[in-house]
Amino acid sequence: MSFIYTCLEKLSIFQKKYKYFILLLTIIITIFFILGVPKIQMETDFSKMSPSELDIFKLNEKITDKFGGSDVVVIILKYNDSFNSSFKEYDIRNIEVINYLKELETEFRKESQVNTVISASTYLSMFSLNSNEDVINSIDLLPGISDFFSKDYKTTILYLTSDLSGNQDKTIAFTEMINEKINLVNKPTGIDVMVTGTAPVGVTVLDILGKDAVKTLIYAIIIILILLFITETSFSRGFLVFSPIFLGVIWTIGTMGWLSIKLSVATVGIGAMILGLGVEYGVFMTSRYREERNKGRTQEESLKVTVPSIGSSILGSGLTTIVGFLALTFSIMPVLKDLGNSLAIGIGFSLFIAIFISPSLIILFEDFTFWFSKKMHDTYKNITDKQGRLIK
């Protein structure tokens, strides 16, 4: 530990001497990571979150290869309740509904990304249908077709399969295509059309992931800032403690973008977690520095005490936290691996920033505050002098 202590002592001298260089370096590194932020991708394919090394997932993958798409979309056709009540109980075994299904099927079959389309209409295509009675009689002739109708004959379904391989752009495009086709074909009166399945759920998850990532981060920022304003009893000092951990979040998200670590249901709250866990390092560093300055020590002397003592203690606690998170990389669950890696990176960055960058930022902030208050004082003095001369 004494070796670490000596190294950190030397570091504190460097931090005081080359504070502008450290600031410049921090800005450059931050710009590099900011460029990685837009590259971040969302993981919407639930199959990618499963442990692919287990035999069952290998087998499921094989089945997908042999039989085509694992992405199933179900289009539900249902008479809406108001229509049902005005026309008493309406039966979905209706010629208009069957023709509508047929038209939809024809439209979907035109699309290359659609592997299979199947509905009651697929089976009924072998009959010549002209009336509702024809539909009902034909259905009676094909017992297997009843699976496409609900028991009360108010609902029917159409299945679509595709192999989107968890591709975000493909999933969005596929879902948009389905909605476009549904809007393109004129639906029979009183029919509600609902869409569900892996692709629409994936698009919804994508939407929620993006919103949640921003929402949880904003909530964490606001609450932690309020906490820091209260504990530091100053807005500027609150921001001073906050800025390094915020940099830690940017660096982490940037790294995830550059390393193609996708934002998933497990890693979406990473920003909030890093803020919550990393804030202590900054708090310890600034409060100890202030303590030393209050004892009458110079900037250099204060840093020489603060950086080794706080640095070695937060290094110990930070490394244990990183070890705990890195243990998740041994999990069979890919999302846990990503979560462990991302959190370890986040805490690693927060620790690095607190030890290597924060001390220089504290000095620069102190210098700026001194310069600013001196300038304000001089301005005030000039004004009062002028006023004094005018009065005279």
Added chain:
Amino acid sequence: MSWYDKPLDRYSYFVSHRPYLVILIVVILIIFAMYFSSKVEYVNFSNSDMVPDNYEVVRAFDLLEDTFGNPSSILIAIELDDSFQGYNKVNDLRDYKVIEYIDVISQYIENTDYILEVSSISTVVKEVNNDIIPKSNLEINKLISENFIFENIISKDYSMTVIRISLTDDFSEEENAEEVVFNLEKIISSIGKPNIGLNVNVAGEIAAGPIVEREIGPDMQKTSSYSIYGIIILLIFIFVAGEIISSFNKKHSKKIKILTVLGSIRFGIIPLSTILIGVVWTFGYLGLVKMGLSSITSGVISMIMGIGIDFGIQTVMRFKQEIKDKSPEKAMEETMKNVFIPMATTTIAALIGFKAMSMGELTLLQDLGKMMSYGVTACFFAAITFVPAILVVLEKWILSLKVKFKKK
């Protein structure tokens, strides 16, 4: 003087002077927690469970489930075994021996709980051929090539076929999937497979759930073991290694040297109690509030360990500084007065982060946030109760031993 100084002084005095009482309370809580932790269940989540109910895709999914039963099906995959070397090996699944075997399996499955309908190559062959499975492979080939309905059941290269099993309305993926998978596996193993080179396995999304569920426990054990090994190695570096080196440089008797080393080991071990107790309490609480662990939330143990160990380290490190010139009780009083507030602040900051996670819409994220909050809070309480109490007790005991050895 802050508002919390007085209660903090009182608490510090209590924990330092009544260590046995504190340990007793902690042990009672551990026993309760262990009882409730046995009630923690591993749960399987379906994809739609991750999305809140107010989205149309989820409403549509629920409607589908209510009206048509569970839309996902369980499959049994029958494929050609490439490694099979027997003379009677089949190279094409359109073989009457294969279809007859599938027919037997299909009939057994139909009579199993929660099974609505079974669709397989044998059921479809029978459907299109007056309920008869032809004994001629040529005839079977003809039937299959003439009916597009087989496309969903047998692969184009005829090396794989699936039995599609639809489930009844009362089937619940969370509650009954394991039972159904178990029954299907039992049927496969109990029906004599013809010795013609076939691989038969349960497959499909629903079947994967219980299989992943079985892996959660061992996986959690693996990650938490790695986490604890890593933490122990770091604790050795932080507390023990330096003490050993400095102890052997000093001119003490062998017994005193060994005692010093053992003493430093206790500083390395005691922080671990924070995470062990913290994890037991967390699990006890999860059992009490009936919160199940899924494959994703199972990672919380390792995370709680990584975060919670800091509290133990802080208490022990400060106590090591204070004990140099004070009695164990006084040293602990000072320790508690100094570490309580920073630890409480750290806990609050971490809880804020986790609370922000539960403000998201994703249910899994909310669960993860809640579990982490429970874990960090439990570790904090372990660090301000058991850790100081055991430190005082052990320090007093070591001091009495040292006096004994010095007298000798």
